[in-house]
Amino acid sequence: xxxxxxxxxxxxxxxxxxxxxxxxxxxxxxxxxxxxxxxxxxxxxxxxxxxxxxxxxxxxxxxxxxxxxxxxxxxxxxxxxxxxxxxxxxxxxxxxxxxxxxxxxxxxxxxxxxxxxxxxxxxxxxxxxxxxxxxxxxxxxxxxxxxxxxxxxxxxxxxxxxxxxxxxxxxxxxxxxxxxxxxxxxxxxxxxxxxxxxxxxxxxxxxxxxxxxxxxxxxxxxxxxxxxxxxxxxxxxxxxxxxxxxxxxxxxxxxxxxxxxx
Numbered sequence: 001x002x003x004x005x006x007x008x009x010x011x012x013x014x015x016x017x018x019x020x021x022x023x024x025x026x027x028x029x030x031x032x033x034x035x036x037x038x039x040x041x042x043x044x045x046x047x048x049x050x051x052x053x054x055x056x057x058x059x060x061x062x063x064x065x066x067x068x069x070x071x072x073x074x075x076x077x078x079x080x081x082x083x084x085x086x087x088x089x090x091x092x093x094x095x096x097x098x099x100x101x102x103x104x105x106x107x108x109x110x111x112x113x114x115x116x117x118x119x120x121x122x123x124x125x126x127x128x129x130x131x132x133x134x135x136x137x138x139x140x141x142x143x144x145x146x147x148x149x150x151x152x153x154x155x156x157x158x159x160x161x162x163x164x165x166x167x168x169x170x171x172x173x174x175x176x177x178x179x180x181x182x183x184x185x186x187x188x189x190x191x192x193x194x195x196x197x198x199x200x201x202x203x204x205x206x207x208x209x210x211x212x213x214x215x216x217x218x219x220x221x222x223x224x225x226x227x228x229x230x231x232x233x234x235x236x237x238x239x240x241x242x243x244x245x246x247x248x249x250x251x252x253x254x255x256x257x258x259x260x261x262x
Contacts (some may be wrong), residue, residue: 080176
């Protein structure tokens with residue numbers, strides 16, 4: 001399914017910048033990783049025998065690849081800024097957005113790892129092709145990923161977006177990293193682990209949880225959740241899903257193989 005254009009346009013806005021092929025594995029230059037929050041990658045970092053810090057960056061080796069990891073904060077603007085800072089630091093040979101996503105397709109289970117075929121920006125309609133060979137994973141699920149403008153909170157909305165945009169999952173950061181990669185002419189891919197299924201709804205009002213940096217504030221999310229008994233249950237559900245997703249993501253990235261929860 002092709003994404004609907006905005007403002008009466010007659011077709012989708014497709015990213016026209018060339019998408020280069022990744023170099024040979026082990027080629028000179030690290031891979032740049034961008035995650036929104038530390039708890040998305042905490043279990044990944046714990047699995048590493050050696051991690052160095054260079055300012056805000058984490059430097060380590062992952063399956064024989066030198067990687068630089070940056071934490072961006074939530075939202076596409078923040079992820080784009082972090083990706084550009086990675087590119088400015090040195091010769092990054094590719095960019096990967098990794099972390100959490102919510103399932104929009106009924107076929108995805110909690111904890112499953114998805115490598116995107118294409119990232120679609122909900123705000124602009126742009127589509128960014130992904131180089132899945134940049135960081136291959138055996139057994140990962142594949143499909144298009146929606147980079148959403150806001151948190152998707154109801155099962156009805158999840159299924160509507162899946163049909164409308166032809167996507168299987170949604171995050172809020174992938175378009176920012178994809179755009180930075182396209183502008184720099186380096187390959188890009190998106191690797192996400194599922195924190196909530198398409199059947200799950202969330203009662204928390206995320207519009208009340210904006211941060212001063214135009215992203216979302218985790219502190220405000222927790223405070224908003226504690227306003228109601230259902231919100232507390234939703235926070236517990238999100239925490240459990242995040243733990244499962246972080247564990248699956250770390251295992252997949254370290255071993256090169258994925259194992260879902262089914």
